[in-house]
Amino acid sequence: MNEPLLEIRDLRVGFQTDHGLLVAVDDVDLTLERGKMLGLVGESGCGKSVTARAIMRLLEQPSGQVLGGEVRLEGRDLLPLPLEAMRKVRGKEIAMIFQEPMTALNPVHRVGRQIVENLLLHEDLTPAAALKRAVELMEWVGIPAPDQRIHDYPHQLSGGMRQRVMIAMALSCNPKILIADEPTTALDVTVQAQILDLIKRLQNETGMAVILITHDLAVVAETCDELAVMYAGRLVERGPVESIFQSPLHPYTKGLMDCLPKLDHPPKTMLPIIPGMVPSLRDMPRGCRFAARCPNAHDDSVLSERQPWRECSGGHGVEACACFASTL
Amino acid sequence: MALLTVEDLKMYYPVRGGVFRRTRAVCKAVDGVGFSLEPGETLGLVGESGCGKSTVAKSVVRLLKPTSGRIVFEGNDITRSGPAELRGFRREMQMVFQDPAESLNPRHTIGQILEEPFVIQKIGTRGERSEWAAELLRRVGLPVDALGRYPFEFSGGQRQRIGIARALALKPRLIVCDEPVSALDVSVQAQVLNLLLELQQQDRLAYLFIAHDLSVVQHMSDRVAVMYLGKIVEIATATELYRNPRHAYTKALLESIPQVDLSRKRERKLLKGDVPSPINPPAGCAFGHRMRHPKWQESVAMDLRLQEVSPGHWVQPCPCCTT
Numbered sequence: 001m002n003e004p005l006l007e008i009r010d011l012r013v014g015f016q017t018d019h020g021l022l023v024a025v026d027d028v029d030l031t032l033e034r035g036k037m038l039g040l041v042g043e044s045g046c047g048k049s050v051t052a053r054a055i056m057r058l059l060e061q062p063s064g065q066v067l068g069g070e071v072r073l074e075g076r077d078l079l080p081l082p083l084e085a086m087r088k089v090r091g092k093e094i095a096m097i098f099q100e101p102m103t104a105l106n107p108v109h110r111v112g113r114q115i116v117e118n119l120l121l122h123e124d125l126t127p128a129a130a131l132k133r134a135v136e137l138m139e140w141v142g143i144p145a146p147d148q149r150i151h152d153y154p155h156q157l158s159g160g161m162r163q164r165v166m167i168a169m170a171l172s173c174n175p176k177i178l179i180a181d182e183p184t185t186a187l188d189v190t191v192q193a194q195i196l197d198l199i200k201r202l203q204n205e206t207g208m209a210v211i212l213i214t215h216d217l218a219v220v221a222e223t224c225d226e227l228a229v230m231y232a233g234r235l236v237e238r239g240p241v242e243s244i245f246q247s248p249l250h251p252y253t254k255g256l257m258d259c260l261p262k263l264d265h266p267p268k269t270m271l272p273i274i275p276g277m278v279p280s281l282r283d284m285p286r287g288c289r290f291a292a293r294c295p296n297a298h299d300d301s302v303l304s305e306r307q308p309w310r311e312c313s314g315g316h317g318v319e320a321c322a323c324f325a326s327t328l
Numbered sequence: 329m330a331l332l333t334v335e336d337l338k339m340y341y342p343v344r345g346g347v348f349r350r351t352r353a354v355c356k357a358v359d360g361v362g363f364s365l366e367p368g369e370t371l372g373l374v375g376e377s378g379c380g381k382s383t384v385a386k387s388v389v390r391l392l393k394p395t396s397g398r399i400v401f402e403g404n405d406i407t408r409s410g411p412a413e414l415r416g417f418r419r420e421m422q423m424v425f426q427d428p429a430e431s432l433n434p435r436h437t438i439g440q441i442l443e444e445p446f447v448i449q450k451i452g453t454r455g456e457r458s459e460w461a462a463e464l465l466r467r468v469g470l471p472v473d474a475l476g477r478y479p480f481e482f483s484g485g486q487r488q489r490i491g492i493a494r495a496l497a498l499k500p501r502l503i504v505c506d507e508p509v510s511a512l513d514v515s516v517q518a519q520v521l522n523l524l525l526e527l528q529q530q531d532r533l534a535y536l537f538i539a540h541d542l543s544v545v546q547h548m549s550d551r552v553a554v555m556y557l558g559k560i561v562e563i564a565t566a567t568e569l570y571r572n573p574r575h576a577y578t579k580a581l582l583e584s585i586p587q588v589d590l591s592r593k594r595e596r597k598l599l600k601g602d603v604p605s606p607i608n609p610p611a612g613c614a615f616g617h618r619m620r621h622p623k624w625q626e627s628v629a630m631d632l633r634l635q636e637v638s639p640g641h642w643v644q645p646c647p648c649c650t651t
Contacts, residue, residue, distance in 0.1 A: 189540065190376060190580060190584045191602065193583075260514060267548070
């Protein structure tokens with residue numbers, strides 16, 4: 001029982017494009033323990049969503065391909081599974097919700113039917129029993145008057161309610177893992193708080209593990225147990241949330257935290273910024289990818305050499321670039 | 329004298345339906361909004377989607393013709409001005425939009441985009457215009473060789489810089505920023521916010537700064553107005569609003585913002601339900617109605633115009649939401 005629920009080792013994912021093979025996820029290691037919530041954070045293009053899709057084997061075809069590594073669910077590697085077996089994993093063992101529930105739901109079917117479809121696929125239920133279960137699920141995720149809402153089409157529901165329907169569908173077969181890919185980015189802050197609270201409550205009730213993908217560090221600070229920060233396709237820092245927020249080790253993590261406007265700071269003061277932009281996938285340095293924007297960078301040697309990973313105390317690890325490794 | 333004064337602004341849209349497209353209902357997108365803005369000042373406007381903040385923005389620069397109310401810019405009433413008159417005023421007031429990918433013409437080069445304001449206003453010779461365009465790029469921190477390139481060649485943050493450069497072209501006194509950073513990544517967001525602050529200091533620009541993210545609005549603004557369902561429910565200086573919110577909706581907004589500070593992890597009172605539709609909104613205090621507050625009935629018959637509770641701090645005086 002000591003093995004982690006989900007273990008990702010040396011995951012490499014690439015996309016075949018007009019410019020050749022672009023590696024979007026480069027040697028990522030992640031571990032998800034039972035019942036924990038892991039926040040996967042980074043800016044657009046850092047590979048966080050690609051990592052999630054690779055776990056589900058839902059990469060865009062035919063361009064996307066896993067180039068190497070392992071994704072072990074309770075010890076079983078998912079990557080070499082035949083499609084038929086993988087289909088049983090999706091929805092049943094690992095479920096996923098997306099940023100924009102309007103595009104993830106089928107607009108021409110009533111929401112009830114969409115929940116029922118998933119139940120009939122994975123569970124041995126009669127259609128009538130599945131419908132009853134769908135109403136219960138909708139009530140469970142806090143949809144008012146579920147026996148009426150079940151007959152609604154997705155466009156008749158608000159953004160928050162649609163996301164609740166998505167969560168009801170995702171949880172319909174009691175998955176062991178829920179992957180939530182920017183579940184609240186399209187929602188208002190007040191509704192975002194409701195949805196995050198809901199995910200947290202459902203997690204406590206079912207004991208499932210959650211991977212929460214977001215660009216918002218503050219969301220992670222409030223909801224997650226573990227945090228993994230990605231930059232330009234690589235993991236740069238990983239550890240318990242408290243440890244990372246109290247003493248971030250990588251300059252990118254520090255920069256991300258500092259550049260958020262804070263409510264209790266005096267208005268109209270300059271924010272500390274991370275200068276420049278993320279390097280293009282087409283000419284990614286072999287070594288430290290943050291060097292061009294890094295306040296600590298002192299020479300170019302870190303660009304050409306892959307920088308080592310260092311485990312610090314309490315499960316807190318970081319890509320220990322030579323520019324700051326001496327201070328660790 | 330205030331640079332911009334908005335009085336009792338209303339923007340109603342008819343909702344039509346049926347065979348004869350008869351008006352079935354009225355959507356009160358903005359329902360009696362008033363504020364003023366001094367030169368060099370930033371007024372933040374915050375609220376959930378659908379509260380009418382973008383409609384206020386578009387009315388102020390008169391991309392929309394308000395149903396009623398008054399918009400006074402530099403002492404001139406522009407509420408009913410025609411296109412020719414507005415063209416003159418638009419030298420002084422410009423707008424920056426949310427999605428820079430959609431607000432820049434994909435078939436124009438950056439040079440053409442930045443010279444267009446001068447062409448429309450018939451200012452300068454061809455040579456002067458391209459000189460000015462280069463100068464604008466320099467001010468927003470982009471290389472001059474961008475002039476010959478097209479919008480798709482730039483990242484989101486760079487495109488927003490181009491949008492800002494275009495707004496600066498005619499040396500306006502007021503820029504209306506409608507969600508200028510909500511499509512950007514956090515590290516790029518900080519860069520663009522700093523740029524806006526720098527430009528304001530250099531030119532004594534006034535901003536009407538709209539966003540749904542209260543921490544961004546609070547960071548950028550001298551004063552903040554909180555909108556709910558077409559009305560301003562509270563307006564105060566940014567610091568005062570954060571330290572001493574008086575309206576229940578402002579408090580709920582503040583509480584729902586996730587915070588990085590782990591030491592202040594607090595139990596949140598979650599707001600229930602969604603923003604109601606502005607089509608046939610409830611009478612009285614709309615937020616009290618959403619919260620099913622026992623005292624909401626009392627607010628129906630009341631005059632809910634903002635009252636000054638302390639110097640510069642105005643709040644809707646409803647019995648259900650105001651403390």
